[in-house]
Amino acid sequence: MMDGVDIIDGDARAELKAMAQRARTACHALGLATSDARRDGLHQGAGVIRARMDDIAQANASDMAYGAEKNLSPAMMDRLLLTQDRIEAMAAGVEAVADLPDPVGQVLQSWDRPNGLQIDRVRTPLGVIGVIYESRPNVTADAGALCVKAGNAVILRGGSESFHSAGVIADCLRQGLAAADLPQDAVQIAQSRDRAFVGAMLGASGLIDVIIPRGGRNLIERVMADARVPVFAHLEGLVHLYIHANADLDKAIALAVNGKMRRTGICGATETLLIDRAIAPTLLPRLTEALTKAGCALRGDAEAIALMPVIVPATEEDWSTEYLDAILSIRVVDGLDAAMAHIAQYGSDHTDCIVTEDTEAAERFLREVDSAIVMHNASTQFADGGEFGMGAEIGISTGRMHARGPVGAEQLTSFKYQVRGTGQVRP
Amino acid sequence: MMDGVDIIDGDARAELKAMAQRARTACHALGLATSDARRDGLHQGAGVIRARMDDIAQANASDMAYGAEKNLSPAMMDRLLLTQDRIEAMAAGVEAVADLPDPVGQVLQSWDRPNGLQIDRVRTPLGVIGVIYESRPNVTADAGALCVKAGNAVILRGGSESFHSAGVIADCLRQGLAAADLPQDAVQIAQSRDRAFVGAMLGASGLIDVIIPRGGRNLIERVMADARVPVFAHLEGLVHLYIHANADLDKAIALAVNGKMRRTGICGATETLLIDRAIAPTLLPRLTEALTKAGCALRGDAEAIALMPVIVPATEEDWSTEYLDAILSIRVVDGLDAAMAHIAQYGSDHTDCIVTEDTEAAERFLREVDSAIVMHNASTQFADGGEFGMGAEIGISTGRMHARGPVGAEQLTSFKYQVRGTGQVRP
Numbered sequence: 001m002m003d004g005v006d007i008i009d010g011d012a013r014a015e016l017k018a019m020a021q022r023a024r025t026a027c028h029a030l031g032l033a034t035s036d037a038r039r040d041g042l043h044q045g046a047g048v049i050r051a052r053m054d055d056i057a058q059a060n061a062s063d064m065a066y067g068a069e070k071n072l073s074p075a076m077m078d079r080l081l082l083t084q085d086r087i088e089a090m091a092a093g094v095e096a097v098a099d100l101p102d103p104v105g106q107v108l109q110s111w112d113r114p115n116g117l118q119i120d121r122v123r124t125p126l127g128v129i130g131v132i133y134e135s136r137p138n139v140t141a142d143a144g145a146l147c148v149k150a151g152n153a154v155i156l157r158g159g160s161e162s163f164h165s166a167g168v169i170a171d172c173l174r175q176g177l178a179a180a181d182l183p184q185d186a187v188q189i190a191q192s193r194d195r196a197f198v199g200a201m202l203g204a205s206g207l208i209d210v211i212i213p214r215g216g217r218n219l220i221e222r223v224m225a226d227a228r229v230p231v232f233a234h235l236e237g238l239v240h241l242y243i244h245a246n247a248d249l250d251k252a253i254a255l256a257v258n259g260k261m262r263r264t265g266i267c268g269a270t271e272t273l274l275i276d277r278a279i280a281p282t283l284l285p286r287l288t289e290a291l292t293k294a295g296c297a298l299r300g301d302a303e304a305i306a307l308m309p310v311i312v313p314a315t316e317e318d319w320s321t322e323y324l325d326a327i328l329s330i331r332v333v334d335g336l337d338a339a340m341a342h343i344a345q346y347g348s349d350h351t352d353c354i355v356t357e358d359t360e361a362a363e364r365f366l367r368e369v370d371s372a373i374v375m376h377n378a379s380t381q382f383a384d385g386g387e388f389g390m391g392a393e394i395g396i397s398t399g400r401m402h403a404r405g406p407v408g409a410e411q412l413t414s415f416k417y418q419v420r421g422t423g424q425v426r427p
Numbered sequence: 428m429m430d431g432v433d434i435i436d437g438d439a440r441a442e443l444k445a446m447a448q449r450a451r452t453a454c455h456a457l458g459l460a461t462s463d464a465r466r467d468g469l470h471q472g473a474g475v476i477r478a479r480m481d482d483i484a485q486a487n488a489s490d491m492a493y494g495a496e497k498n499l500s501p502a503m504m505d506r507l508l509l510t511q512d513r514i515e516a517m518a519a520g521v522e523a524v525a526d527l528p529d530p531v532g533q534v535l536q537s538w539d540r541p542n543g544l545q546i547d548r549v550r551t552p553l554g555v556i557g558v559i560y561e562s563r564p565n566v567t568a569d570a571g572a573l574c575v576k577a578g579n580a581v582i583l584r585g586g587s588e589s590f591h592s593a594g595v596i597a598d599c600l601r602q603g604l605a606a607a608d609l610p611q612d613a614v615q616i617a618q619s620r621d622r623a624f625v626g627a628m629l630g631a632s633g634l635i636d637v638i639i640p641r642g643g644r645n646l647i648e649r650v651m652a653d654a655r656v657p658v659f660a661h662l663e664g665l666v667h668l669y670i671h672a673n674a675d676l677d678k679a680i681a682l683a684v685n686g687k688m689r690r691t692g693i694c695g696a697t698e699t700l701l702i703d704r705a706i707a708p709t710l711l712p713r714l715t716e717a718l719t720k721a722g723c724a725l726r727g728d729a730e731a732i733a734l735m736p737v738i739v740p741a742t743e744e745d746w747s748t749e750y751l752d753a754i755l756s757i758r759v760v761d762g763l764d765a766a767m768a769h770i771a772q773y774g775s776d777h778t779d780c781i782v783t784e785d786t787e788a789a790e791r792f793l794r795e796v797d798s799a800i801v802m803h804n805a806s807t808q809f810a811d812g813g814e815f816g817m818g819a820e821i822g823i824s825t826g827r828m829h830a831r832g833p834v835g836a837e838q839l840t841s842f843k844y845q846v847r848g849t850g851q852v853r854p
């Protein structure tokens with residue numbers, strides 16, 4: 001592995017191009033390999049991660065020293081740190097992905113034509129996937145394994161802080177592939193910290209099939225603005241919980257507290273509570289108590305404050321703020337239509353939920369709210385590939401194309417049509 | 428309708444933005460309307476096309492005059508021309524799309540989680556679709572109807588030659604929508620011939636969800652190079668027919684003649700024939716006779732020429748030429764692997780076919796050739812949405828994302844997850 005040398009743009013483009021060509025060849029071979037071989041390659045990779053725990057720890061120590069030099073915040077340093085437990089968890093994660101059902105070759109649909117042609121729509125690998133991420137080195141293993149599971153090649157570009165750790169982890173996955181007689185170049189990682197490489201990835205139309213950015217809003221926005229390649233991006237989770245007039249109040253309180261406070265920093269965390277006017281006087285006191293007790297700061301509109309003066313005024317900006325923190329904005333709304341209008345205006349089409357015992361209202365909400373995930377009587381924190389039963393996710397897409405919502409192995413595939421005939425010619 | 432005025436770039440962007448915002452509102456309402464209402468709206472539109480046949484013919488006369496002034500080729504003038512029969516066919520086409528199964532609301536997948544959550548993946552409209560096309564004014568009706576069928580709004584930008592005809596046709600569809608109490612702005616068409624409008628569409632990231640170019644290679648390439656919005660494009664159909672050693676020779680000849688000659692100008696037309704060395708001496712004389720009799724010019728490699736001196740030499744360029752004409756290139760190959768290697772090198776991942784009675788060889792070909800459509804013992808001319816049973820298609824996508832192969836109403840949708848719970852909180 002080279003250390004962080006400065007190379008010019010053209011070099012980054014040439015490097016990326018060479019990597020992408022190797023990746024294309026590798027993904028072709030990987031896609032044609034058996035399910036067992038791909039599973040085995042990932043299991044072998046997990047084994048190498050465990051066997052090379054000391055190498056990983058040593059590389060991570062270099063990264064931590066670099067991070068300290070750069071005065072990274074304690075939170076950033078914690079993200080960067082790989083303890084023995086975390087390395088073990090990473091290996092176990094690769095194994096879990098290895099054991100997922102194999103999407104490649106799955107028949108999605110099958111039908112016959114009146115002329116006797118038989119048509120199958122069959123899953124195929126997507127191709128070459130670029131993953132651009134930030135400081136957490138374990139993304140290398142998670143993202144790498146998920147791409148390989150679906151028969152894809154991946155080009156990884158981690159954060160400059162995690163440069164050494166990520167390099168060794170990628171190398172472990174490559175060794176695993178080789179041990180299973182699969183092409184190592186199905187997993188490749190940028191060989192320098194040069195930022196021009198990111199630009200080369202974003203411009204690699206025809207070389208990279210899709211780019212998945214993982215990280216903070218700045219990274220995502222830059223990728224979305226500059227990419228000439230399709231992007232699966234998770235932009236924002238401005239998640240609403242609407243408590244309908246016919247809600248069960250105990251349920252509503254439990255869902256609000258869990259939706260907001262279980263973990264405040266994840267994209268499925270509730271950010272805005274919409275309370276039906278009809279039940280606000282009964283519900284709001286109990287809700288305020290429960291949320292305050294759980295450590296949540298409350299901001300609300302005039303009507304909420306009139307009922308519970310402990311709530312501080314929300315500004316217009318609050319309705320479009322993804323706090324990712326123990327803060328909740330509360331608005332009293334005049335029924336289902338007003339709630340859906342608020343969501344249409346301020347939401348980010350990520351996840352929105354209705355709490356109600358009224359099935360008709362629930363079904364209208366599920367049908368009419370145009371978000372990737374719409375829920376009825378469930379915590380918004382379930383907005384997660386693992387919780388959906390996908391086994392693992394590389395992120396949640398807020399786009400509408402190809403992948404929407406949790407992006408697991410299935411979403412990292414394309415498909416083709418297989419047509420079987422007996423000599424039919426077209427009239 | 429304004430006539431072809433020159434407006435500056437900023438104006439085009441502003442005009443597009445205003446149209447796209449109206450389109451967004453319209454597609455929201457259209458997606459929530461009932462299946463019956465969408466079907467009715469299209470039937471009404473077909474009725475208006477018939478009722479306004481004279482208006483359409485008159486507008487078309489203006490376009491034909493403009494075309495004559497611009498010295499369009501006879502072929503172009505023919506594409507532009509709308510006879511009474513063609514207008515009737517257009518109306519019938521809109522009705523056929525109206526009567527397709529409605530993809531919106533279709534449950535794609537359904538599963539339960541151990542905690543009792545029920546998850547459905549349900550089709551939703553894709554959103555706002557931009558269609559950029561060339562001289563054939565009937566694309567206005569085809570594309571408009573297919574977009575509306577799937578609950579989308581469409582922004583149309585036809586060729587400058589068909590400006591008047593396309594405008595009236597779009598207006599008919601709008602009247603039909605209004606008659607069914609649906610938002611007219613689900614169908615909008617550029618109100619000037621200004622080319623800057625195309626640029627505005629290509630840059631309309633966040634306003635338009637996907638762009639579909641319909642036309643010649645220049646248009647497609649320009650759209651693919653400049654679009655900041657996802658594109659469903661059909662770039663090239665470099666279609667191969669591989670005749671395996673164990674092919675039934677009669678079948679092979681019939682498939683070659685039909686695949687090449689039924690219509691030479693469509694994307695599913697066979698362009699290159701790969702003949703297994705083992706059967707070349709037997710097959711090639713008969714094949715040459717049949718193809719020559721059908722009016723096809725043959726170009727071949729040295730081995731083919733050695734067997735049939737009437738074949739003229741193919742150059743390296745021939746293997747990557749989509750003739751769209753009564754010309755076929757022929758290469759003798761050494762078995763299945765050599766055939767697949769040729770296809771991997773020269774193919775365009777569109778449609779490729781094997782002719783064989785050997786099931787194992789067929790299954791390997793179907794599995795290993797990475798094209799949108801892979802066929803066994805069938806004419807490559809079946810590569811068509813209608814022939815696939817999709818009812819209508821807006822084109823065939825050679826991309827790997829979201830839509831691949833024929834793009835019908837289903838491919839013009841996105842999806843969302845509906846999660847039904849009973850108060851589950853996430854541990």
